[in-house]
Amino acid sequence: MNYTKDGVVVRLKYNKCKTLLFLSASVGTFLFSSGSYAKEYFNPHLLETTETSVPPVDLSLFSEESVPPGEYNLDVYINGAFIDSGTIPFKLMGKGGSDDASVLPCLTIDQLKKWNVAVDNYPDLAKGSDSCANLSAIPESTIKIKMANQRLELTFPQVAMLRSARGYVPEEKWDDGINAGLLNYNLSGQTSTPRNGGASTNSQFVSLQPGINLGPWRLRNYSTYNHDDERQQWDSVYSTISRDIRALKSQLTIGESNTTAGVFDSQAFTGAQLSSDVEMLPDSMQGFAPVIRGIARSNAEVTVYQNGYNIYKTTVPPGAFEINDMYPTGSSGDLHVVVKESDGSEQSFIVPYASLAVLQRPGQMKYAVSAGKTRASDSRVKEFNFIQSSVAYGLLDSTTLYGGFQQAEDKYTNLLIGTGLNLGTIGAVSVDVSQAWAQIKKSQTAEQTDKESGQSYRIRFSKDFPQTGTDISVAGYRYSTSGYYSLDDFTDTYSSYDTDYHFYNAGRQRNRFDATLSQNTAYGSVNLSLVSEAYWDRSRTDSISVGYSNSWNNISYFMNYSYNHNVAGGSGSGATNNDSTVSLTVSVPFSIFSHNPTYSSINANYNVSGSKNGPTVHNVGLNGLAFDDNSLNWQVQEGYTSDTRKTSGNVNASYQGSKGNITGGYGYDQYNERFNYGLQGGMVAHSGGVTLSRSLNETVALVQAPGIQDAPINGQINIHTDSWGNAVVPYVRPYHENMVNLDGQQMADRDADIENVTKTVVPTRGAVVRARYQTYLGYRAMMTLSYQNKPVPFGAIVTSANDSTDGDMSKSNIVGEDGQVYLAGLQDKGVLLVKWGDGSDQQCHVNYSLNPQPNEIAIVAAPCVQ
Known part of the structure; x- marks a missing residue:
């Protein structure tokens, strides 16, 4: 073990009997002020119980605390x-x-x-x-x-x-990480065989996300490959190069990307974009939260509660105080503030609270500037040079001003201005209006363009009512006049479709209403989702979903009704496509029948669904998790269609491994038999080789513990170091502290030792940040050292030379009672340096030879000679 001053604890762990032996030589915990330092003297001769020729140990350093x-x-x-x-x-x-x-x-x-x-x-x-x-x-x-x-x-x-x-x-x-290559891959495929005869069909889909990190620069690409019996096609979805601009708390992105959403709808483009990165701000400064102001009569403790939970506590001096670093908590309830004075008396007040995406804290600004060429997925749509900018600024405690500008060559202009308001008990609301001027083509063959102008009005609202258990996450309404064209609407008119119908009736949105609402009651929870859109070509889309969920004695059930209504205006026929579906799902955990851990993760489920335009289908099945780390997910299901009296079935399994995920399944119905498979994962190429991983997130950590194989990473499902001691933690948060922990308990049964199993990394966005551990490989031993036929003095320091990837490393250990010392990372033969003072007669060395059983601690007695 490493040299310690608080004490020496030597732990021996035998695989068979699991016996723990402790040797504790307390040298004392010390506390000293930088202004004054106590120097109590300890007489080392008090440690001597018999006359000895061994020079006394020099404990002056310990005496000086x-x-x-x-x-x-x-x-x-x-x-x-x-x-x-x-x-x-x-x-x-x-x-x-x-x-x-x-x-x-x-x-x-x-x-x-x-x-x-x-x-x-x-x-x-x-x-x-x-x-x-x-x-x-x-x-x-x-x-x-x-x-x-x-x-x-x-x-x-x-x-x-x-x-x-x-x-x-x-x-x-902030750490830009190491130079590295990255790759995410996703492969899926299916083979389908008709049950009533016919040829089988095959299809595969591959998506690849390669990348390169060079210092602060991030090069990324996303490509897909589609293959079936009739065609195959490669597509490059986007390629970008990006980096952070720390002075502006922003990200610079160059290439094929998308404009930021919020003020304007997101637009695919090729060019450059500079936009705020809120992750660079502390958690307590992200999003919107109101400023809390009050008066304290003494040194007081201020506590803030929300929905009954204590979310903030601080101490303030007498007088006026201001709290402006509240963590944002989403569209949650009012803030209840309690000020407890030093005499125990309390005062309390309520700060109304609601949150909306366009709200910014006072003095904070969020912006984005994009320039380049519009990018359409359909090659028949013309691309335009354009520029777009948006900004939102927190003006007052409850007011945010925001606006935006779009320009596409000399043919399109859009101006937007709006305000976000925190209305306290009413909720949070944002209102904006945009004015657009466009020169559009109303015919494929027309050379001239028509000038159009119009306005679009939008209002968005959110609020949580904790008293009634109602949460309105989003509620919005938008209306556009007939002359209003969004940037997408404008570019669509410059296309080469086969008919002119598209130009006259482009499916431009006239109005839209959407809402997401949840209501908790003593009898369960109700959720509502609603989207209703109408277009200037007289088509419309309506989608409603209402769900109810509850549980009884750990048996959960969920009922849902959905309605979808569409008028297909593209063909001009006005044909209506309507459908509605009702479903019921019941889940019964096996844990209600048995407390056996084998059954704790298994659930039985039943589902029945019926639709207006389809049959009624019943499904019953089992699903669960397997292995100690729950890395295997499985499902078995059997179905019955009441209208046709036909059966169907599915068997699926997915395994979440340290180096990727694999899925497979088989299914059948009255028409086909299907085999499906999938493989997902990632890899990181670095100076130490290539490390396989699960699918990578944007920012990752590379664990390097040389020589430590198959060591688990705490907090990660089935992630272990490989044969070189490397592993990838695929999800870490940029610009924030992330703790990476090796499981130290797993080291007890190994011929290895690790210094400091916890590392803290603070990566920048897109970085591959290294979490490197100092490892000591070799045997472990409990040695009893003697000098001139007497135990080596208590408190002597033992140093060994250890081979590691960094070269020779010196590791210090302290001798306990009777000359005993615990050592790790030893070779089978070597030399130890023992020192208990600066004099030549206060040093000696040990030539040792070990032959222990694997993963066991050698018990050795060895002389120490000058």
Whole structure:
């Protein structure tokens, strides 16, 4: 184990008897102020129970409540919060003679700045030695080291810290990651055989997302391949190169992309775009949340509740206070604020709250600027050079102004202006109006264009009513006049379709109403989704879905009604396509019948559905999870169609592996038999080779623990290191701290040791950030060392040379009682250096030879000679 000052704990784990042996040699926990340092003396001769010729151990460093000078891998905490981790040097510092010197952590001014310490307020910090900050310049500061936990704990008064929003991560910690190649792949296929004779048909679909990272630059592509018995086709959906612009808190994207949605509808284009990236902001500054203001009569504790949950707590001094770093919580309920004074008395008030996408915090701005050429999926549609910009700015506590501009050459212009309002108990609402001028073609063969102009009005609303359990997530209405053309409508008129009907009746939207609502009651939950659209070519689309769900004794059931109404105006016939469906689903967990863990993940389910234009179908089946990590998902289902009295069936399984996912299934009905299969995954090419993975998210972490094979990653389903000690964590959050943990419990049964199993990474968007672990490979041993026929002195330091991918690494260990020391990462033969003082008679070396059984700890007695 690593050198520790709090104490030495040696743990022996035998595979068969699982016996734990503990050797604890407590050297004491120390706490010292940067302003004064106690130097209590401990007489090392008190450790001697018999006369010995062994020179006494030099415990002066421990008596000074310090650690030996050197470098230590530590987690840094300031005022109880994790700040950073890394190698911290400890040096002997002080003025005058040795009695005034102490071994202290050597922290630089730049480090303290990065950790948000107000260094400019303390000029004496620069008066330290060897570029080490003079921490005694900050009054009331303390330093505490817990080497057993590998923690350096610093305490500074609040006035010595710069105030930052909760969730703030300094830009200095943002990591662009390593140069790497990436690939996501998805392969699916199906073979279908008619049951009443005929030839089988085959089809395959492949999607590939290759990418390259070079410093802060991200090159990405998305391509697809379709194949069946009649045709095959490759398509490049998009190719982009992008990077972040930190000074603007923005992303620059060049290539084939889409404009940002919100103000205008998203538009596919080829060109360049600069847009705000809200992930660069702290969590507490993302989205919209109201500013809370109040008055405290004393040093008071302010607590904020929402829907009965405590979501915020802070302490404020007497006088007026303002809380402007609330975490956004979506379209949730009002904020209940409780101010508890120092005498125990309380005052409370309510801050009405609702959220909408266009709302911004006061003083915050979100923007996007795009320029290039429109991009259509249909080659018959003409492409135009265009520019688009949008901006939203938080003007007041409850008001946001936003607007936008679109220009396509000299033939199309659109101006939009709107406002978002937090109306308190009423809800959050945004209202905008856009004016468009367009020169359109009304005939495929016409050379001249007609000028059209019109307006589009839109209102959006959201609100949560916790008293009634009602949540209106989205409710919006939009109306456009007959002369209004959106950018998509405009480009569609410049197309080469076979008939002129498309030009006169382009399916332009006249009005739209949409709503998403949920209602919780004591008797279950009701959900409503509604979309109704009407077009200027007299067609319309209506879609309604109403669902009800509840449970009884862990048996859950769900009922749903959906209605879809469409008028097909494309052919001009006005033929109506209407359909409605009613369904009921019941799920029964096997856990209600047995507490056996084998059945805990198995569910039986029944579903019946009937539609206006289709038959009534009954399905009954089983589904569940398998393996200890629930990596296998399976389903068996049998169906019956009452109208035709025919049966159908399906068997499906999917396995979520460390290097990808695989799916397969078989199904049949009265018409066909079908076999389907799929393979999804990813890979990362880096300087250490190629590491296979599950499908990659935009930003990933590459775990590197050289020589540690098949080690699980905590918090990930069935992700383990490969034979080179590499693994990919496919989902990490950009610009935020992500903890990556190797399962240290798995190391107990291995001939290996890892230094600090937890790593913190802060990747930029699209990065492949490295989480590298220092590993020590070799045997483990409990050695009893003797010097001149007596045990090596208590507190002596043992150092071994260990082979690793980084070269020779020195690992220190401390000798406990009776000369015993625990060592890891040893070769079968080697030399140990033992030191308990600076004198030549206070050092010796051990030539050792080991032959232990695999994954067991060798018990060795060895002499130490000069």
